Amino acid sequence: MASDDGVKPPTHELLSICKSLVAGGVAGGVSRTAVAPLERLKILLQVQNRQDIKYNGTIQGLKYIWKTEGFRGMFKGNGTNCARIVPNSAVKFFSYEQASLGILWLYQRQPGNEEAQLTPILRLGAGACAGIIAMSATYPMDMVRGRLTVQTEASPRQYRGIFHALSTVFREEGPRALYKGWLPSVIGVIPYVGLNFSVYESLKDWLIRSKPFGMKAQDSELSVTTRLACGAAAGTVGQTVAYPLDVIRRRMQMVGWKDAASVVAGEGKSKLEYTGMVDAFRKTVQHEGFGALYKGLVPNSVKVSSIDPFA
Template sequence: MASEDVKRREGVNKAPSNAVIGICKSLIAGGVAGGVSRTAVAPLERLKILLQVQNPHSIKYNGTVQGLKYIWRTEGFRGLFKGNGANCARIVPNSAVKFFSYEQASKGILYLYRQQTGNADDAQLTPLLRLGAGACAGIIAMSATYPMDMVRGRLTVQTDKSPYQYRGMVHALSTVLRQEGPRALYRGWLPSVIGVVPYVGLNFAVYESLKDWLVKSKPFGIIDNNNSELTVTTRLACGAIAGTMGQTVAYPLDVVRRRMQMVGWKDASSVITGDGRGKAPIEYSGMVDAFRKTVRHEGLGALYKGLVPNSVKVVPSIAIAFVTYEKVKDILGVEFRISD
């Protein structure tokens, strides 16, 4: 009897310990996935932001190749990766929280869905429910790390010919807090929340739904015969399709968010968009005002500035992130994956 009590207590103590270890492994896998995928496309990420906020009266480049050549010529190899350290400092925790939040949201939504349908074992998440789980994960992750994204955008925009107001992420955070107040760190948050719903939601929903369909239909050559799972190449393709759909829908909101983040930066007039009468930066009173002024001064096409490098970037970035996440969790021995 005494031995049974001891075993029972050991089991109770062991369960929370295993749960904590599982959470840590999941967060590590998500962080690694985010860091690897974003570093792989860092030059395209920087070019996208520069195009989004470029002054229309002082255009230095119009295309992806031309822009990358200009950065290489004026700033060298390091210029291609400027802001990547700050970006990784943001994307690693963001990705960790996003993937973990998606797993937890999926479990919770699936439990409620099974309770509602009365099917406790066989019911699976529908694409719409996956979209909801992905949207929840995106909002949580984005909100938790938004101040870092805000200052990362400003660090990325700085060039050799612009005043260097910020020396790094910590200096940028402290400077914005001191000069513009705490609210400035969340400038552009609303369009980010609205944009993250279709972006992250579609990423997860399309990726998983496409994988489920491929596993069930089993077209020739996409299943690894050794373990009856999709090959890495097929997973990359699924991630690429998911990323393309998500970013196309949400891109105008990303442009508006980035421009709102530049508001209040007094030394940024040489690099951010002008008001149509010179190089003075535009002031936006809110998201709707940012949309209206952008379209009025630069046309509807301005909402898609930087879309080409972003499309080139997002396809490998999302694909690498999904595959890296699942592979790292395999290495760490975590049983639950987003593909389960």
């Protein structure tokens, strides 16, 4: 019930936030499940052993997963991906509000900006900060999702589920192992968010100004379908530029996993070892060529343009 002065009580605000998080979690879970086979294939392509190629492309890869692992194999790792949506959304929601306030406070400290409000660029910065904080808070779940996703029916069974994977990695490899690949993930946020924003705004302005595809002269706003198309194009561009960092992140997540050599890129049956992000880039290009940095790009592009550019 609202108070007499029209201000909503704290309980109402909390309930509204909870409803938003639940609705966002359900929507996110549905969208991620819809593209789960593409997401799994992308990760398998990113890390597969170059001396034992099983997945040669999108169609062949999906057929191979279905043939060797069946229906369940298409959705391996999706449970962990869905489980992190609500905590990720909650942290991102709170972080965005705090980052917006902090950035606005700093901006208003500049001479002449005392009464300024958040601009689109400042909101972009706040969104990037919130994305990095939320990603960092839920990164261990993403790390074990990568390993659960890579496990196949033929590979040694080391992880039985989310909590077993988290506890096993923590016990056998130490707490720092839960953040393997964190640095390229953080760096990747910068070009992705920046290009996503700039390409979307540029496309939108061009469409309104040029009026292509039968747009009427009086049209000053884009339709929902056109805006979604602009968002998909912007997301694809951003993801493509940042994609090598995603490949390196996935490969670094496999380091230290004693059964990784049987399923991921490496020298024969030797264990995959990188000393850091730069070393991972160097060894990947040295042993597999520059094209290895874009393994899995096709299913990832289909996924991005279809549902969720941030997945």
